[in-house]
Amino acid sequence: EVQLVESGGGLVQPGGSLRLSCAASGFTFSSSWMSWVRQAPGKGLEWVANIKPDGSENYYVDSVKGRFTISRDNAKNSLYLQMNSLRADDTAVYYCARDAFWGQGTLVTVSS
Amino acid sequence: DIQMTQSPSTLSASVGDRVTITCRASQSISSWLAWYQQKPGKAPKLLIYKASSLESGVPSRFSGSGSGTEFTLTISSLQPDDFATYYCQQHNAHFGQGTKLEIK
Numbered sequence: 659e660v661q662l663v664e665s666g667g668g669l670v671q672p673g674g675s676l677r678l679s680c681a682a683s684g685f686t687f688s689s690s691w692m693s694w695v696r697q698a699p700g701k702g703l704e705w706v707a708n709i710k711p712d713g714s715e716n717y718y719v720d721s722v723k724g725r726f727t728i729s730r731d732n733a734k735n736s737l738y739l740q741m742n743s744l745r746a747d748d749t750a751v752y753y754c755a756r757d758a759f760w761g762q763g764t765l766v767t768v769s770s
Numbered sequence: 771d772i773q774m775t776q777s778p779s780t781l782s783a784s785v786g787d788r789v790t791i792t793c794r795a796s797q798s799i800s801s802w803l804a805w806y807q808q809k810p811g812k813a814p815k816l817l818i819y820k821a822s823s824l825e826s827g828v829p830s831r832f833s834g835s836g837s838g839t840e841f842t843l844t845i846s847s848l849q850p851d852d853f854a855t856y857y858c859q860q861h862n863a864h865f866g867q868g869t870k871l872e873i874k
Contacts, residue, residue, distance in 0.1 A: 691862055702868040703806070703814060703857050717863070720771060753813060757804075758825055760813035 660684035660759045667752065667764030674744050674768070680737040680754030680761060688712075688732035694739045696750035697763075706752070707739065722748075744768045772796050774858055776866035782874040787848045791869045793841045793858030802861040805834055805843045808868075809854045818843065819861070 666678040678694070693708040707728040709716040716728050727740040737754055744766075751763040773796040783789050793803065801821040806814035816825045818834035821841055831846040845852055853873050858866040 693862055695865075702855075703808070703859075703865045705859070705862075705864050708862050719864075757819065758816040763813060 662754045662756070662759055662761035664752065664754050664761040664764040667766045669767045669769065670744055671770050672745060672768055675740070675742045676744065676766060678739040678741065678752055678754075678764060678766070682735045682737065682754075682756075685756070685759070687730075687735040690756050692728075692730060692737045693755045694728060694737075695753045695755050695760075696748075696766075697753070698747070698750040701750075704750070709737070741766070772799060772860055772864055774860055774864050774866040776856075776858055776869050778869060779867065780870045780872060782872045783848055784874045785848050785850060789845050789848060789871065791843045791856055791858075791871075793836075793843070793866050795839045795841075795860060798838045799860050801837045803834070803836070803841050804859045804861055805832075806857045806859065807852075807854045808857065814857065817856075 661683045663681045670676050689711050694706040696704050696706050707718045709728045713730050725743045729738045746768050749768045751765050753763045754761040775794045777792050803821045805818040808814040817828050817832050822834045833844050835842050856869045
């Protein structure tokens with residue numbers, strides 16, 4: 659059974675940092691493009707970043723470029739999102755995703 | 771960046787109706803388009819990938835078509851479980867703003 663389990667969300671002050679993790683199982687993680695997608699409260703889905711299977715390429719939505727970094731550890735079947743210089747408009751549920759498979763999401767709240 | 775634009779934003783329909791949602795890309799994305807259904811408090815569910823391929827387990831009343839810059843999702847006969855929000859997505863990239871399908 660495919661499972662994606664996110665962790666690391668929480669309350670952080672503006673300007674702060676958080677690192678999200680996603681533990682993957684049930685599929686060949688090292689062969690899969692992986693993405694982070696977020697959804698602000700009451701809003702639509704927003705693609706945040708994705709990363710090539712071997713980690714050699716990654717892409718970001720303009721609003722997070724220079725602040726967020728996506729990475730992976732194929733030996734640990736894990737995906738990460740390092741989020742720096744967080745702003746109030748980064749508040750959202752963050753999902754780890756691979757095509758048909760999504761985690762349950764982890765809530766990031768940026769507030770003073 | 772490629773922009774994805776869905777229409778309409780809201781759609782009111784009745785059980786048994788045939789409905790169509792449109793998604794336009796700001797430049798050609800070939801057939802690299804997916805459709806998702808999302809219900810409140812839940813993760814999105816993949817319905818269609820590569821513009822017209824039905825994901826395993828998805829009812830055949832859902833169908834997708836199009837290529838290049840214009841795509842459609844059609845539900846042939848609405849069922850009560852279909853009232854939800856639908857999103858198009860350029861594969862592994864930007865989403866449309868969503869279409870909320872409401873009961874008339």
